[in-house]
Amino acid sequence: AVSVDTNGLVVEQFARLVELALAHGINLHDPRYVGLQVPAPVPLAGLFDCIGAVINNPMAIYEMGPWVASAEQALIAELAGRIGWEGRDSGGIVTHGGSIANLTAILVARNVALGRSWELGIAPELATRGGRTAKLVVHADAHYCLARAAGITGIGTDNVVLAPLDDRRRIDPSRLDETLVTLRSAGHPIIAVSACACSTPVGAFDPLIEIAEVCQRHDVWLHVDAAHGGAALFSRKHCGLLAGIDLADSVTWDAHKMMFVPALCAFLLYKDKRHSYEAFRQNAPYLFDPSEPGLADFDGGLRTLECTKRAAALGLWGVWSLFGPELFEDLVDVTFALGRSLYEQLNAAADFTPLHEPQCNIVVFRYTPSALRDAAPAELGEFQLHLRRSVIESGDFYLVPTSHNGVAALRCTLMNPLTTPATLAALLQTLREHGQRILNRAS
Amino acid sequence: AVSVDTNGLVVEQFARLVELALAHGINLHDPRYVGLQVPAPVPLAGLFDCIGAVINNPMAIYEMGPWVASAEQALIAELAGRIGWEGRDSGGIVTHGGSIANLTAILVARNVALGRSWELGIAPELATRGGRTAKLVVHADAHYCLARAAGITGIGTDNVVLAPLDDRRRIDPSRLDETLVTLRSAGHPIIAVSACACSTPVGAFDPLIEIAEVCQRHDVWLHVDAAHGGAALFSRKHCGLLAGIDLADSVTWDAHKMMFVPALCAFLLYKDKRHSYEAFRQNAPYLFDPSEPGLADFDGGLRTLECTKRAAALGLWGVWSLFGPELFEDLVDVTFALGRSLYEQLNAAADFTPLHEPQCNIVVFRYTPSALRDAAPAELGEFQLHLRRSVIESGDFYLVPTSHNGVAALRCTLMNPLTTPATLAALLQTLREHGQRILNRAS
Numbered sequence: 001a002v003s004v005d006t007n008g009l010v011v012e013q014f015a016r017l018v019e020l021a022l023a024h025g026i027n028l029h030d031p032r033y034v035g036l037q038v039p040a041p042v043p044l045a046g047l048f049d050c051i052g053a054v055i056n057n058p059m060a061i062y063e064m065g066p067w068v069a070s071a072e073q074a075l076i077a078e079l080a081g082r083i084g085w086e087g088r089d090s091g092g093i094v095t096h097g098g099s100i101a102n103l104t105a106i107l108v109a110r111n112v113a114l115g116r117s118w119e120l121g122i123a124p125e126l127a128t129r130g131g132r133t134a135k136l137v138v139h140a141d142a143h144y145c146l147a148r149a150a151g152i153t154g155i156g157t158d159n160v161v162l163a164p165l166d167d168r169r170r171i172d173p174s175r176l177d178e179t180l181v182t183l184r185s186a187g188h189p190i191i192a193v194s195a196c197a198c199s200t201p202v203g204a205f206d207p208l209i210e211i212a213e214v215c216q217r218h219d220v221w222l223h224v225d226a227a228h229g230g231a232a233l234f235s236r237k238h239c240g241l242l243a244g245i246d247l248a249d250s251v252t253w254d255a256h257k258m259m260f261v262p263a264l265c266a267f268l269l270y271k272d273k274r275h276s277y278e279a280f281r282q283n284a285p286y287l288f289d290p291s292e293p294g295l296a297d298f299d300g301g302l303r304t305l306e307c308t309k310r311a312a313a314l315g316l317w318g319v320w321s322l323f324g325p326e327l328f329e330d331l332v333d334v335t336f337a338l339g340r341s342l343y344e345q346l347n348a349a350a351d352f353t354p355l356h357e358p359q360c361n362i363v364v365f366r367y368t369p370s371a372l373r374d375a376a377p378a379e380l381g382e383f384q385l386h387l388r389r390s391v392i393e394s395g396d397f398y399l400v401p402t403s404h405n406g407v408a409a410l411r412c413t414l415m416n417p418l419t420t421p422a423t424l425a426a427l428l429q430t431l432r433e434h435g436q437r438i439l440n441r442a443s
Numbered sequence: 444a445v446s447v448d449t450n451g452l453v454v455e456q457f458a459r460l461v462e463l464a465l466a467h468g469i470n471l472h473d474p475r476y477v478g479l480q481v482p483a484p485v486p487l488a489g490l491f492d493c494i495g496a497v498i499n500n501p502m503a504i505y506e507m508g509p510w511v512a513s514a515e516q517a518l519i520a521e522l523a524g525r526i527g528w529e530g531r532d533s534g535g536i537v538t539h540g541g542s543i544a545n546l547t548a549i550l551v552a553r554n555v556a557l558g559r560s561w562e563l564g565i566a567p568e569l570a571t572r573g574g575r576t577a578k579l580v581v582h583a584d585a586h587y588c589l590a591r592a593a594g595i596t597g598i599g600t601d602n603v604v605l606a607p608l609d610d611r612r613r614i615d616p617s618r619l620d621e622t623l624v625t626l627r628s629a630g631h632p633i634i635a636v637s638a639c640a641c642s643t644p645v646g647a648f649d650p651l652i653e654i655a656e657v658c659q660r661h662d663v664w665l666h667v668d669a670a671h672g673g674a675a676l677f678s679r680k681h682c683g684l685l686a687g688i689d690l691a692d693s694v695t696w697d698a699h700k701m702m703f704v705p706a707l708c709a710f711l712l713y714k715d716k717r718h719s720y721e722a723f724r725q726n727a728p729y730l731f732d733p734s735e736p737g738l739a740d741f742d743g744g745l746r747t748l749e750c751t752k753r754a755a756a757l758g759l760w761g762v763w764s765l766f767g768p769e770l771f772e773d774l775v776d777v778t779f780a781l782g783r784s785l786y787e788q789l790n791a792a793a794d795f796t797p798l799h800e801p802q803c804n805i806v807v808f809r810y811t812p813s814a815l816r817d818a819a820p821a822e823l824g825e826f827q828l829h830l831r832r833s834v835i836e837s838g839d840f841y842l843v844p845t846s847h848n849g850v851a852a853l854r855c856t857l858m859n860p861l862t863t864p865a866t867l868a869a870l871l872q873t874l875r876e877h878g879q880r881i882l883n884r885a886s
Contacts, residue, residue, distance in 0.1 A: 121565060
């Protein structure tokens with residue numbers, strides 16, 4: 001009820017708008033957020049995002065954002081070094097998300113496998129090669145963006161071949177070899193093998209050394225989707241999960257997952273920098289200055305789907321500069337340990353069934369009280385979906401649904417360092433209470 | 444030299460990092476920034492970006508960011524209303540940039556024109572249609588991302604057909620009709636016609652009513668790239684430039700251009716909402732909850748290339764909520780008037796040559812002092828490039844190079860409301876001084 005000047009009014013209205021957005025959002029910083037592969041980000045990174053937004057120096061060309069472009073290149077070199085490419089002529093780009101990074105990698109692999117498909121299109125290029133459709137081999141649990149990449153790039157989603165998995169849902173190298181032999185002998189061009197480090201549904205890390213050996217034998221591009229698991233390279237305890245990643249031709253690595261910066265900051269890294277120019281082969285005279293070709297390495301627009309690009313790496317650069325890479329090691333170790341703790345608690349509980357032994361911080365399970373012991377799989381699955389909806393609508397916890405062997409299940413990703421084993425015990429108790437209420441209503 | 448606690452140290456280091464980035468960036472808020480189609484954004488939008496970054500509610504699914512998803516839907520409805528689609532069942536998405544929006548539109552058009560290319564791939568789909576390659580018809584001055592879209596989607600950049608332009612570099616409808624007749628009679632499937640509102644190089648607005656009539660006659664998808672010009676719909680003075688945009692099937696409209704919010708916030712809008720589900724046809728059980736199919740309209744991930752998506756519309760929603768749409772009308776009117784002022788000053792100067800009469804705030808010209816009156820075109824062009832580099836390296840002004848009729852030229856986009864006609868007079872004087880120094884050194 002006090003009079004305010006115009007500035008005061010704007011400040012008051014700004015606060016009201018922010019409160020609206022906060023009140024109707026998901027609070028990822030609450031320890032009871034145990035849902036998707038989206039972290040409770042380091043809050044300070046948001047301030048760097050604010051600076052990046054206000055200065056608005058886009059990244060298509062070096063000269064429009066020299067510092068941001070340089071920071072991006074420095075981070076690319078750091079991550080390539082973690083992969084084991086130090087001393088190699090590796091390269092990469094930062095892009096808006098893992099889906100775009102994976103799409104770009106498949107596009108590069110397509111352009112390498114089908115030399116002139118960029119210019120001629122897929123159809124004439126395949127016609128000159130015996131007319132067999134090209135195939136893309138992906139981990140059977142690959143993120144849906146890999147099949148989308150086949151749909152987008154003209155390969156066709158029906159030409160996605162699922163690599164057979166072992167009993168821990170990792171690619172089985174010897175059966176991968178059989179798959180490639182079969183495709184090659186039938187005359188199909190093979191665009192790439194796309195492996196996971198780790199897979200989205202259960203967080204399984206593929207045996208990359210053996211997979212790379214198979215790919216090399218068949219001369220096939222190896223892409224590793226390490227969107228979630230790449231950051232384990234910072235952890236002395238867990239980096240062994242990624243042994244062999246240096247043998248990949250391309251790697252997707254999202255900093256906005258396990259490096260705890262806000263969405264989006266995804267890296268696409270190439271073992272051989274020259275491949276980063278294979279995806280897009282064009283000229284835009286109003287962007288790229290022919291009088292300074294030496295700047296091309298810093299002109300991101302030559303190598304990415306995007307033209308105007310926000311300063312997506314600024315948050316990571318800031319957090320890294322302030323706290324050092326040890327921060328990422330800590331965050332990986334703490335959250336992977338939480339995954340183990342949830343698994344052990346589920347295992348010890350008679351009324352819960354973990355569906356795999358987790359390798360990281362992704363855990364899939366079902367609530368299986370005695371009343372449902374003899375239920376048909378479809379009924380058991382439907383119960384998980386109703387249970388989850390009951391829990392998220394109550395606001396008690398945020399977790400997500402998934403499907404495991406064709407039956408619905410519950411899925412947690414532990415990406416909040418404020419979550420503790422005690423929080424997880426409370427999660428089990430909450431699921432029990434909601435589950436019993438649903439069962440009581442049904443009976 | 445005072446002792447600081449850890450927090451104080453972080454604050455001090457944060458300030459140092461921000462100063463580093465500012466010192467080595469381009470200051471778009473300086474009136475002498477007259478370069479690319481990237482605005483000096485409304486600074487307050489950056490604060491909304493900060494909030495969006497810290498809360499990190501991604502947009503693939505409604506339930507992970509209900510408020511942000513709702514704000515996005517509200518803005519989509521507002522922009523569709525400006526286009527003239529009020530009352531229609533229109534729809535859209537917000538995506539990371541105009542390049543991705545244009546790619547998605549071409550992908551939808553491809554999937555509509557070649558019914559099963561998403562599943563089968565381009566080659567088998569074309570083989571069953573007589574084996575002729577599919578063609579994509581684009582404005583001869585279209586942004587390079589349109590040709591890229593052909594390269595990415597398996598159509599092939601060689602199958603991009605340039606729509607003939609009139610003497611103001613707008614698509615000539617009657618010659619477009621001839622182009623479509625020729626393609627149809629040769630049996631080529633036509634993916635789409637992509638028009639400009641406005642074109643990137645000179646800011647030309649296509650005659651959309653006549654173009655739409657041609658497309659309807661040939662039953663061809665009409666996409667309008669209004670990344671830059673869409674915002675003119677807010678201006679009572681300039682909205683006539685977009686007459687007929689309601690006849691398009693899809694429209695790209697970047698809020699991070701003429702709506703002056705930070706990169707990136709691009710809208711892809713469809714006249715018929717059902718088409719927004721044509722681009723991607725897939726299931727991801729850990730994302731989309733089959734128990735709540737009614738939420739699908741708010742689950743952006745079903746309709747965009749991206750999975751995790753940042754709260755890209757929050758800055759626009761905030762600025763719009765605080766200041767109303769009149770802000771955008773003002774910004775369009777002020778910057779379009781600056782374009783006119785620059786043109787008039789160039790026209791009045793004996794030693795400058797404007798290369799077109801601008802329709803908006805994009806102006807292309809050359810510095811043509813008497814010493815170069817008889818120079819060969821290549822020499823004149825090279826001089827423009829050296830002149831520009833000299834100016835940008837001095838820090839006096841930021842403008843960009845382009846090529847006009849195959850010869851290099853200078854290009855300004857006036858996207859800073861702090862720029863005035865006096866600033867533009869100073870620009871001409873600066874170009875004269877640098878130009879004379881270069882000429883003196885050469886002689």
